[in-house]
Amino acid sequence: MPRGLFSDRLPIAKMAAAVVALSAAISAVMLSINWNGAEDSTAAPKIDDLLNLMIVLSAIVFSVVVVALAYALYAFRAKPGDGSDGEPIHGNTRLEITWTVIPTIIVLFAGGWSWKVLDEIEEKTGHDMTVDVFSQQYAWSFGYPGKEYAYSQGVLHVPVNRQIIFKMHSQDVIHSFWVPQWRIKKDNVPGITTTAIVTPTKVGRYQLICTELCGFGHATMRAKVVVQSESAFDKWVEGLQEKVPTDLMVSVKQDTQTNPEPLERVEAE
């Protein structure tokens, strides 16, 4: 194959300009929209930055495909009644290597960035508090440390700007814990304890949504979430009358003994 077989015969500069223009336009529109809603945890802005990075990379890839297809349809349509064949071009090794290597670099870069973000959002700060999450068809309840495992049903209170380590337990089927404004989700799996780490950064009220199909009440399995100042939170916990029921405590113990949480199992190795 002669060098420049294609570049001589295609308006490469114009096509490249079209790709740049289209990807800039798509990126500009899509970056200006706040897709994921309010960013109310330390993880949220990092995950949204990752999304923005992906929007730009995706806009470029999408534009390359669309411009390439559009130009082909513009330039190489058969004239009516033309029954002849196209040119017998079977490939071009340099081009094929290019479109293998460049996507590989892009996805490895995106993967590396994701890995970094994942480590950051799960990093322990030391200034933390553990809250137990109990789920069952179709209700949430929560246990707080300190005062003999205070217990609240249907409403979760947490202090702002403190890392909360949620230890999750399910009594029946799999449920999933999601607060969209925190961007954090984790399944509650019967038989084991799972963990999610969140540092809320804003005082406010949210909704906790179950995102794993758990039966006919799945759509309505919600709880209130209240993020408040440290002092207000302490006062609220003090005022709680209920303790975590014994059967829930027993199941937590069983979970941890028979099937220690994955993170701890790996760290022990």
Added chain:
Amino acid sequence: MADALKRPGWYRAALCTVLAAAFGFGLVVVLRKISGLSAFQSEQTGYPQVVVPLITAPLGFLLGIGCFDYWLRWGLGMPTIPEDHSSHGAHSWKDYFKVNTDHKVIGIQYIVTSFFFFFVGGLMAMLIRAELAQPGTQIVGAGTFNSLFSTHAVLMIFVFVIPMFAGIANYVLPLMIGAPDMAFPRLNALSYWMLPLAGLLFIASFLAPGGAFDAGWTGYAPLSTGAPLGQSFFNVGVQFAGFSSIFTALNFLVTIITMRAPGMTFWRMPLLVWANLSTSLLVVAATPFISGVQFMVLFDRLMHTNFFQFGSGGDVISYQHIFWFYSHPAVYIMILPGFGIISEVISTHARKPIFGYRLMALALIGIVVLSYSVWAHHMFVAGMFSWLRVPMMFTTLLIAVPTGIKVFSWLGTLYFGKIHTKSTAMLFALAMIVTFTVGGISGVMLGMVPFDIHVSDTYFIVAHIHFVLFGGSVFTIFAGIYHWFPKMTGRMYDEKLGRVHFWGTLLGTWGTFIPMHWVGMDGMPRRVADYASQFGNWNLLISCFAFLLGAIQLVFLYNMIVSWRFGPKAPANPWGGKSIEWLVSSPPPIFNFDEIPRVVGGPYEYGVPGARHAIMAGEGAEVPATEPSVVGS
């Protein structure tokens, strides 16, 4: 009458079905009596007196309709009835309702049956979108809603997309490689006949007490192990769909490896053949995992085996690992044959050789290898070992590379070609490139763990899967059906109606599934019958486009039925294709070829002066026996 009950056919099938069901029922009742248990057991997860007949009755049907006659005679040492090929070919519509060993008849049987389930599953989608058009509950309750989306997904995956590709390949692939039939025609017939049984079992679950299975098509334990009887219909139905799939894949593997015409080396196989070779490699190794895991759920339900019972030493998450070890390769089972179809359609209608043929074939194999190492990306928030997330993220992202090679090579194929867009097949193929790219991009985004944590189990997932499955697989199915319709039926379809179908489908697909990304990221979970009122307007819009998408399929149905009956006669090679199926008449002769063709070059030698792919009987002298292959140069 007595004679009709002895011959293979519907009368004997009905009799055998009843007898086998009675046998299964009696077996359970008698064994329970002997064991001192009550004859009937009606715990919601139990009902062995119903579940065992669910297994025996379909086997009885297969026996009665005649799938096992030859093997049984042979196995019992009776004189076998020599194959006189009188049942080859279909002479009237009634022949499609008989056990037939002709790959062309089986192909049509597969395609028509799969489209039947496509329309049933589509009606369910319409009901789902009607319920979701407004927040709150209007049309169906939450329990029925769960049954509807579960059955919709199961019908579309197990008895539409997967067998549809098997059907298209069944018809086209033996012709393409110059084989008179599949390697095991009787096994091929058995594979087909298990398919309607699986579909009927899924649909029949609506009759079970407690309603149809409602744990999603994923059937996660322990929701599925504790679900009402309908779940067992799913567990058993998957076995029939799974075995059908495995037998067909074995058949394709042996056919492709051993029955290629002389001269057809691996590097001269059309890409559709490569695609089905790759798919079959996935099916034979991965499908046993879903068969196994559904048996484990069935045993947990019926016999309390505790595979996934967390209170008794079972492990809930292991269900997901086994399930996805099949079900991730399954998404490639549902797209690789489509990649093959798109390659054929684009090359033919652009009058150009495939750009980078060898890399295209290697990319398929690359996807096969990688697809076994990405399953846990469905489980990033499932509570599995956390260390597994990062390696699975990288393998998932890397699978975009061979997929990208396919897309870029299709685009490369268009350049310096003579692109004909009058065929609806080509329109679907070109649209699939863009639509599938969008699905691929959202797939890469989902592969990135931190973003996936936010959007897993939201409408973003629903958007992604429909972009790859509808915008990808279903578009390729339509491309394939339009492309080979003249070959299969001997008639031309109506291009005007085809265009209406194409533009309606394209608009419906984008209008329905693009906004789903947005509501998902903004906080709407999936699999919910009711949702926060803030998403009301978007859902109304989505439902309107979904109804358009559903309604426009009726145009397709009308076009296919009317054209099959009254369409103008099709020439042997309406698109000017080079591969062997276009060198025989439309429809092909009963035994495909009077004499096996001789393959002398690559399958896509458009524009190469004097190049031939194959030489048919009686025209051997004009062309030199060996031509230098220009493929990949």
